[in-house]
Amino acid sequence: MKILVTGSAGFIGYHLSARLLQEGFSVVGVDCLNDYYDVRLKEDRLKGLLEYDAYAHYNFDLQDQKSLDALFASHDFAAVVHLAAQAGVRYSMVNPGAYIDSNITGFMHMLESSRKHRIPHLIYASSSSVYGANVKMPFSTTDAVNHPVSLYAATKKANELMAHTYSHLYGLPTTGLRFFTVYGPWGRPDMAYFSFTKAIMEGKPIQVFNEGQMMRDFTYIDDIVQGIVRLLFRPPVHNDNWNRMEPDPSSSYAPYKIYNIGNNRPIPLMKFIHTIEECLGKEAVIEFKPMQPGDVQATYADIDELAREVGFTPKISIETGIKAFTNWYCQYYREVTV
Numbered sequence: 001m002k003i004l005v006t007g008s009a010g011f012i013g014y015h016l017s018a019r020l021l022q023e024g025f026s027v028v029g030v031d032c033l034n035d036y037y038d039v040r041l042k043e044d045r046l047k048g049l050l051e052y053d054a055y056a057h058y059n060f061d062l063q064d065q066k067s068l069d070a071l072f073a074s075h076d077f078a079a080v081v082h083l084a085a086q087a088g089v090r091y092s093m094v095n096p097g098a099y100i101d102s103n104i105t106g107f108m109h110m111l112e113s114s115r116k117h118r119i120p121h122l123i124y125a126s127s128s129s130v131y132g133a134n135v136k137m138p139f140s141t142t143d144a145v146n147h148p149v150s151l152y153a154a155t156k157k158a159n160e161l162m163a164h165t166y167s168h169l170y171g172l173p174t175t176g177l178r179f180f181t182v183y184g185p186w187g188r189p190d191m192a193y194f195s196f197t198k199a200i201m202e203g204k205p206i207q208v209f210n211e212g213q214m215m216r217d218f219t220y221i222d223d224i225v226q227g228i229v230r231l232l233f234r235p236p237v238h239n240d241n242w243n244r245m246e247p248d249p250s251s252s253y254a255p256y257k258i259y260n261i262g263n264n265r266p267i268p269l270m271k272f273i274h275t276i277e278e279c280l281g282k283e284a285v286i287e288f289k290p291m292q293p294g295d296v297q298a299t300y301a302d303i304d305e306l307a308r309e310v311g312f313t314p315k316i317s318i319e320t321g322i323k324a325f326t327n328w329y330c331q332y333y334r335e336v337t338v
Helices: 011-022 039-050 065-074 096-116 151-170 192-202 221-231 269-280 304-310 318-333
Strands: 002-006 026-030 055-058 079-082 122-127 174-179 205-208 256-261 285-288
Touching: 002 011, 011 026, 011 039, 011 221, 026 039, 026 065, 039 055, 065 096, 079 096, 096 122, 096 151, 122 151, 151 174, 151 256, 174 221, 192 205, 192 269, 192 318, 205 269, 221 256, 221 304, 256 304, 269 318
Parallel strands: 002 026, 002 079, 026 055, 079 122, 122 174, 174 256, 205 285
Antiparallel strands: none
């Protein structure tokens, strides 16, 4: 069976594509390799995928509807996993237009192509950022998420609304996954754990916001990929018990579903930093800073429904996950051997 993965040279897209190829699927990847972060890292991820005969790569921007339609017309996809997006909370305050172009226009084109070609299941990346100003923990998909605190979060919430519209109007089965702070080898350099590791190795200070009083539901990449793979051929169906008087935001009378996909064990940021220090054998020079605009103090995923539906159980501890990341980092950048 052939699976389309957009953002295949990105962090999650690369790991998902590699896993699918290892399991015997054919994968078609789309990625424009933009320069939001080091293009060399994306190119090196892509090199690994191109070693598989069952991988085919297309390099174009999803704003190009004509190329996207031609791609769908030339392949028979059993499922589509849409991970391509403009990432980053803070960058959305610097270059908001990039988020509209990629996360809104690009996603609309994905919905249109999926509709026209009757895709059996469209899985797309949402984000824990949609919980915004919510403070009730753990975050549940049954909670309203109407108060985003960054444009990035607003575009991800918009994706969920757009997906529901297509599920309602055209019967397109869509599943949105709210990712919670994904980390691991081949990660994104703009993520805190990556920049912390780089700064510690170079003996430079790291900036820790909200005076270090932060918690995150750090989720290792292999756990994330396992969850996606288990959902791939479990498209949502009409929920006959959906109550219009008390609507559940995560479900619908249409073939539409939203899941949290996280570790379900939030970790204090300072513990996370200490774990990096232990793995590197070096102490961090810390500069404490106040909370940044667009940031939230804590994230914590309620994953009960995903566990019930597909047996999703995160297995990788912070200690194991950070060790794997720092080993990869030091080998990739050839600074030291950990």
